[in-house]
Amino acid sequence: MFRAQAKGKALEFDTAGVIGGNEVFKDRQTGSRWQQSSLEAISGPLKGEHLHLFPFLLTNWSEWHKVHPDTLVLKPTPGYADRLAEKNAEIKEGLSGKGVAPPGVLRQDRRLPPKAMVLGLDVNGVDRAFPLTALRAVHLVNERFGTTPVVIVHQPDSDTTTAFLARLKGQTLRFEAVDAHVSGMIDLETRSHWDPYGLCISGQLRGSQLDSLILEPEYWFAWSEFHPDTSIFTAPAGSAR
């Protein structure tokens, strides 16, 4: 999910194969080819330019519909509509973490299994991978990227992860989940109550919205291939959740 523009020019894309197990797109305006994981143009007139992520949420229909009852929904195209059940089964299997890296991976980083699902986060040039298995164990993570405080929030029921700058008007906030569903969180500084989408719903900070960070859900093989300096979050030993 990215903004379809570079150097002020709107771009349209076609799929253009796979490099290193990771998809490549070609823009129709300049013919440049773009690597999905790095969002960098790897050939053509825009070589070396980067596309930018657009904010999005990976979640399930139940959670999205609950939060956005008036949501619009992409209409399936004829023919393709008949394949949805089959595709959903493939997607579920694909997200299981099992399996080997696809052929052609450029370099394998064996710190995690190749198809472990991670949520990649780049804050001011610092890359870190949050394995989904670790988030399922701890649910809420107060982290620092350099000096920048960040909170990662995982809602286990819908397998939905969000991330925010954990700072409001210069004050660093630390959070804890209100329950095992992570239906909300409380900041330890003011004991205000927040929803999992960074909005403060009661307490001293009511009405405040934390700045969202864009997580990149990827397989480990792809994230590590194109973010070689990444660190990996590990859940503290003995964490119940």
Place this chain on the structure above:
Amino acid sequence: MKGLQATSAFVGLCLVGLCYPQEQSSQKSLPYTTVDHPEFIPAARAHFMGGDDRIIGVMDGKIAKAYAASILTQHGVVQDRLAAGPIAVTW
């Protein structure tokens, strides 16, 4: 570019930067082509959606839009235009 020639036989299961090319299964292939003019329906009419289905959601100003992963994996790219500018929705 050897890898590129083979791709018509694959469907990409790709997230933001995630690609998991998979061989097209059983049924006859439908073209793995982009959606350039996406159409949307209200949630109340989206009977094809199941509660556990993975989706990508975005906000277009105050309007929420959901893109089912099961559609995205069949097309590779959905080109959409939001108030904030053009986006490419990928899996």
